[in-house]
Amino acid sequence: MRKTLLFAALALTGLAGPALAQPAKTECLAGAKPGGGFDLTCRLAGNALHAAKLIKDPMAVSYMEGGVGAVAYNHVIGTRPGDGGLVIAASSGSALLIAQGKFGKHDENAVRWVGALGTDFGVVAVAPDSPIKTLKDLIAAFGKDPGAFPVGGGGAVGSQDWMKMAMIAKEAKVDPKKMRYAALEGGGAVTTALQGGHIKIASGDASEMINLHQQGKLRILAVMSDRRLAGAFKDIPTTYEQGYTIDWPIWRGLYVGPKVSDADYKWWVDTLTKLTKTDEFVKEREARGLFAFDSLGADFDKRVKADTAKFRALAKEAGL
Amino acid sequence: MSFDFLWQGMGVALMPQNLLIGLVGCFLGTIIGCLPAIGPINGIALLLPIAYTSGLPAESALILLAAVYYGAEYGGRISSILLNVPGDAGAVMTAVDGYPMARRGEAAKALAISGISSFYGGMIAVVAMTFLAVPLSLLAIKFGPAEYFVLMVFAFATLGSMVGHEPVKTLLGCVLGLMLTTIGLDATSGAYRFTFDQPELHDGIEFIILVIGLFSISEVLLMLESQVKGTLKPLAVTGSYPSWAEIRHIWWPSVRATAIGFTIGVLPGTGASVASAVSYTTEKRLSDKEGTFGKGDIRGLAAPEAANNAAATGAFVPMLTLGVPGSGTTAVMLGALMLYNIQPGPQLFVEQPKLVGGLIASMYIGNILLLIMNLPMVQLFARMLLMPNWILIPGITALSILGVYTAYSSVMSVLIMFGIGIVGYLLRKLGFDMAPIVLGFVLGKVMEVNFRNALALSGGEFGIFFSSTLSIILWIMAVAIVLVPIWLRRRQAARAAAGQTA
Numbered sequence: 001m002r003k004t005l006l007f008a009a010l011a012l013t014g015l016a017g018p019a020l021a022q023p024a025k026t027e028c029l030a031g032a033k034p035g036g037g038f039d040l041t042c043r044l045a046g047n048a049l050h051a052a053k054l055i056k057d058p059m060a061v062s063y064m065e066g067g068v069g070a071v072a073y074n075h076v077i078g079t080r081p082g083d084g085g086l087v088i089a090a091s092s093g094s095a096l097l098i099a100q101g102k103f104g105k106h107d108e109n110a111v112r113w114v115g116a117l118g119t120d121f122g123v124v125a126v127a128p129d130s131p132i133k134t135l136k137d138l139i140a141a142f143g144k145d146p147g148a149f150p151v152g153g154g155g156a157v158g159s160q161d162w163m164k165m166a167m168i169a170k171e172a173k174v175d176p177k178k179m180r181y182a183a184l185e186g187g188g189a190v191t192t193a194l195q196g197g198h199i200k201i202a203s204g205d206a207s208e209m210i211n212l213h214q215q216g217k218l219r220i221l222a223v224m225s226d227r228r229l230a231g232a233f234k235d236i237p238t239t240y241e242q243g244y245t246i247d248w249p250i251w252r253g254l255y256v257g258p259k260v261s262d263a264d265y266k267w268w269v270d271t272l273t274k275l276t277k278t279d280e281f282v283k284e285r286e287a288r289g290l291f292a293f294d295s296l297g298a299d300f301d302k303r304v305k306a307d308t309a310k311f312r313a314l315a316k317e318a319g320l
Numbered sequence: 321m322s323f324d325f326l327w328q329g330m331g332v333a334l335m336p337q338n339l340l341i342g343l344v345g346c347f348l349g350t351i352i353g354c355l356p357a358i359g360p361i362n363g364i365a366l367l368l369p370i371a372y373t374s375g376l377p378a379e380s381a382l383i384l385l386a387a388v389y390y391g392a393e394y395g396g397r398i399s400s401i402l403l404n405v406p407g408d409a410g411a412v413m414t415a416v417d418g419y420p421m422a423r424r425g426e427a428a429k430a431l432a433i434s435g436i437s438s439f440y441g442g443m444i445a446v447v448a449m450t451f452l453a454v455p456l457s458l459l460a461i462k463f464g465p466a467e468y469f470v471l472m473v474f475a476f477a478t479l480g481s482m483v484g485h486e487p488v489k490t491l492l493g494c495v496l497g498l499m500l501t502t503i504g505l506d507a508t509s510g511a512y513r514f515t516f517d518q519p520e521l522h523d524g525i526e527f528i529i530l531v532i533g534l535f536s537i538s539e540v541l542l543m544l545e546s547q548v549k550g551t552l553k554p555l556a557v558t559g560s561y562p563s564w565a566e567i568r569h570i571w572w573p574s575v576r577a578t579a580i581g582f583t584i585g586v587l588p589g590t591g592a593s594v595a596s597a598v599s600y601t602t603e604k605r606l607s608d609k610e611g612t613f614g615k616g617d618i619r620g621l622a623a624p625e626a627a628n629n630a631a632a633t634g635a636f637v638p639m640l641t642l643g644v645p646g647s648g649t650t651a652v653m654l655g656a657l658m659l660y661n662i663q664p665g666p667q668l669f670v671e672q673p674k675l676v677g678g679l680i681a682s683m684y685i686g687n688i689l690l691l692i693m694n695l696p697m698v699q700l701f702a703r704m705l706l707m708p709n710w711i712l713i714p715g716i717t718a719l720s721i722l723g724v725y726t727a728y729s730s731v732m733s734v735l736i737m738f739g740i741g742i743v744g745y746l747l748r749k750l751g752f753d754m755a756p757i758v759l760g761f762v763l764g765k766v767m768e769v770n771f772r773n774a775l776a777l778s779g780g781e782f783g784i785f786f787s788s789t790l791s792i793i794l795w796i797m798a799v800a801i802v803l804v805p806i807w808l809r810r811r812q813a814a815r816a817a818a819g820q821t822a
Contacts, residue, residue: 034365035652043369058373063365064729067505067522071730074519102512104519150777156510182465182773183508188644189588198464199777211643211663287661 022271023085023264026059028254030089031072033065038089041252044117044284045087045272051280054271069094070103077110081257084264087114091252093160095304099311100158100320108308111255112265113301115272118290122164122224122248123209125202127194128216135168135222135242138201143172150180152199154187158320160250161190161203163311164224166318167246176318194218205250206233207289224248229291251293253300269297325669326450329677333685338383341376342682345384346690349391354399356532356716356723359408360392360632361649368656378660379678385656386636386679387686389649390442393592393632394690397434397625398701402427405536405716410592410628412531412758413600417613417620424616426560427702433562433570433618434625435694440574441626442687445582445633450680454669456586457641463587465773466784470794471587472767475594477798478601479759490756493747497760500525501768508772520732527593529724529737530761534754536720537741542748543713561698562618570622573603581627585634590766591647592628592635597759599627605805614753633683640664640676 026049028042039061046059064072069090076088088111098108124138132138142149146169153161162183166176182199184190187208194202195217202209206223210232213220222239223229226247229236239246254272256265275281276294285292295303332338352363364385371381396411401418414434421430463471479494503514504524515521577599584595603623604613613620635647643664645651657664662672669676707715724737744754778784785791 033648034361034368035648035655039365040655047373061369062729065523065526066728066730067519070519070522075730102522104517147779156505156507158510162510180777180779182777183510183769184465184773185507185588185769188642192461192588192638192642192644193464196461196464198466215667287659289658 022055022267025057026055026085026087027083028059028061028087028089029072029076030061030063031066031069032063034063037091037093037252038069039063040288041089041091041117041254044252044288044290045089045254045275048275048278048281048284049271051284052275052278054275067102068097070097073098073103073106073111076257077106082259082261083257084260084267087254087256087268089252090255092250092307095307096160096163096311099308100315108304111258112260113304114254114256114265114268115296115300116251116253116293116303117272117276118252118285118288119293120250120252120290121206121229122160122250123204123206123220124164124168124222124224125191125194125204125209125213125218125220126200127197128219130200130219132221133219135237135239135244138221139168139172139244142169142201143174146172146174146178147180149200150182150198151201151203152182152184152190152193153203154184154190156183157181158315158318159183160248163314163318164248165201165203166314167224167248168244170317171244171246191218210289249293251295251303252290253295272296323450325673325677326681327677328673329679329681332379332674332678333383333681338380338678338682339685341380341384342387342686343689345387346391346394346686346693349388349393350395350398350690350693352388353392353395353397353411354407356399356405356407356536356719359528359649359727360389361652362727363388363392364649364652368652368659372656372659378657378662379675381656381660382653382675382679383682385653386683389653390629390632390683390686391690393442393629394435394438394694396628397438398431401430401434401621402701403536403712403716404539405720406531408592409527409531410596410631411624412535412593413596413624413755414621414628415535416600416624416755417615417617420614420616421618421621426616428698429560429562429566430616430618430621431698431701432695433566434621435691435698436562436567437570437574437577437622437626438629438694439687439691440571440622441578441581441629442633442690443684444575444578444626445585445630446680446683446687448578448582449633449637449683453637453641456637460586460588460638460642460644462788462790464788465770465777467788467791467794468587468590468770469767469774470785470791470798471590472763472770474794474798474801475598475601475763476767477801478598478605479756479763486751489750489752493752493754493756494760497757497762498764500530500757501761501764507769508776518732520730520736525736525740526728526733527762528727529733530740531758532720532724533737533740534744534757536716537738538744538748538754540713540716540720541741541745543709547709547713566618570618573607573619573623574626576606577603577623577625577627578630581630582634584627585631585647586637588638588642588644592631593758593762594766595627595631595634596624597762600624601759602801605801629687636679640668640679 028046030038030042032038042061049055050058072088097103126132151165155161169176169179187204190202190204191212193199209220212218220236223236224247225238226240273296371384392408393410396407397414399405399407400411400415401422404415404419406412406415418430505522506513580599581595584590600623607619635650638644639650639654645654721734724733774784
């Protein structure tokens with residue numbers, strides 16, 4: 001009972017906070033252990049906001065581990081729905097889990113989506129000595145004998161890494177469920193397994209693989225994007241360029257509770273819009289290996305809902 | 321390869337600023353390690369932004385974070401020995417022989433012995449890292465799902481030694497641990513198992529919550545029970561330090577445990593908890609001739625402490641050479657390197673000799689600092705046992721709740737901790753040992769995931785478990801660890817018989 005009262009009081013202070021002005025205290029909640037992708041998103045937002053002097057005091061980062069963000073999602077909806085100073089980190093992975101019903105009884109309409117801060121892209125890679133040189137080679141060879149290509153990804157069946165490969169399997173007319181897929185513990189384990197020859201295809205994120213690609217430790221066959229990326233990626237072809245209209249952006253963004261006032265929601269959207277235009281932000285974003293993905297406010301809300309709809313269709317097609 | 325990086329690194333590590341930072345890190349680490357539930361990962365996550373925003377150069381930040389990490393492996397033993405409450409995940413096995421020693425009034429000796437074996441483990445592992453980092457990273461690559469599975473078979477084979485006078489209870493405990501580890505997200509299929517639609521259970525039961533429940537809460541309940549019955553005797557704390565003979569006695573167990581701990585630390589995905597478990601059971605299998613393990617044998621105390629320090633050091637190897645963290649804590653440090661725009665990989669030793677060398681050199685210094693810091697403090701810590709129960713019992717309870725709540729910020733995890741604690745109390749009353757439960761829990765998950773991944777890759781062919789030289793070597797080791805002690809015992813018995821007849 002005392003807990004409920006405490007949270008009610010917290011929620012009230014959130015509601016009664018000054019309208020249109022900056023919330024008295026800003027906090028970013030990462031729904032995982034320190035050091036992961038959610039933490040990275042929170043620190044990107046916090047460091048850049050403070051560096052660009054858009055907030056007075058540094059933004060606090062708190063952690064609530066569980067179910068890849070599911071615990072934080074339910075916590076915010078259930079106990080801090082009106083806290084205008086609280087933003088929560090999310091990613092396309094959250095949208096995927098929501099689409100699969102793995103966030104509990106709440107769907108994507110249960111919170112207010114604020115905006116994306118950057119994105120990574122899915123990539124497929126093979127060992128440097130592999131006879132496979134292009135995505136086309138891979139799809140041809142994979143279609144002929146899927147059993148000869150064990151795949152490794154950093155998540156379970158149905159996760160983003162699995163989905164990326166399932167889309168490629170579909171192009172090769174292979175039933176995604178027939179893939180020999182090993183669910184390894186994160187991207188680092190995937191690249192190690194590829195180098196050790198335990199898997200033949202690695203499914204992962206661009207930022208995790210680019211250094212190894214440059215060192216010649218693996219070969220990225222395609223970036224799963226509709227446009228060519230700059231910098232270190234300028235010589236790596238995309239899926240679209242190779243004739244396959246499949247992409248997999250991994251956006252990183254923020255949401256707020258469902259009962260946050262319009263004024264507070266608008267403050268976050270406006271502030272982040274200002275932020276994404278600053279040099280401080282671009283520097284912080286690039287330092288974290290993320291590409292520009294400026295989708296804020298209503299636009300972002302539409303994006304998330306389109307994503308969850310797409311993921312639901314994909315999961316159904318893949319027979320999950 | 322040349323060792324220029326080490327000489328350059330010594331210069332960096334011996335700079336007054338970095339020496340001070342290392343000392344602060346070691347001290348903070350010891351305290352963080354000593355507090356139940358709050359482990360090095362929390363400490364480092366807290367310090368990283370402070371280090372970064374205060375403008376510390378990359379090598380100083382890394383020296384600080386690393387010192388907190390291995391300092392915590394020293395600190396974890398303190399509460400294990402004195403209170404039977406493991407201070408961090410790697411210190412679980414330390415309680416098995418450390419706590420009985422404290423009960424006998426040898427708390428000071430237990431603290432000193434484990435401090436020295438921690439030093440052995442940490443120091444030998446740093447030397448090993450200096451020379452073997454790059455070649456070892458190539459070995460780590462050779463470990464695929466099949467090899468990890470066979471490694472876990474080896475680990476379970478060493479468990480045979482835990483089957484004491486009550487094999488059924490040991491096995492039941494082990495199975496209970498295996499069952500608990502299946503709760504949560506199935507890493508292969510992505511399905512949720514036994515979660516009852518509670519998002520709090522999606523990640524399963526956190527290891528640290530299990531440990532705090534089983535050890536600390538059940539301990540509090542046992543203390544309360546004897547308090548009510550009036551049978552709780554105050555502990556005597558004698559000031560006896562270990563003798564030279566005893567320090568020599570733990571040398572070989574520590575060396576063996578260091579080898580095991582370091583290797584397991586190097587492998588990504590297995591850390592200090594697995595290392596201390598396997599080294600303890602291996603040591604028991606090899607040297608427990610009189611059945612003194614579990615009753616306060618200094619070798620049983622030294623082995624897991626050497627191993628967890630060696631594992632913490634070993635975890636740096638894949639992080640620095642492959643960019644793959646060997647443990648959760650090194651994963652956060654990897655994030656720190658990226659924050660400084662430094663890309664780990666084998667070329668790091670060439671491109672950033674000051675950074676890598678500075679880190680490695682600081683670990684030599686840090687281990688010496690920790691030994692110097694820990695030995696005189698032994699008496700001070702040992703006095704903790706003299707605290708009256710009306711402080712100790714609520715104190716342990718409060719620390720447990722605080723630790724679990726800080727780490728997971730959920731009331732559910734505190735409730736789970738109490739639930740496990742009550743079950744643990746009942747099991748202990750029934751004569752169950754807590755260690756097999758913990759071992760089944762730790763090893764079971766790694767074993768299951770890799771078993772299924774290996775079969776997923778081979779398309780269901782079991783031949784994959786025998787397809788590499790490495791896995792065949794591991795199979796032979798697993799069989800040997802079961803058979804060799806039996807053979808040795810027979811030979812000894814035969815010799816004794818021969819001696820009698822002669």
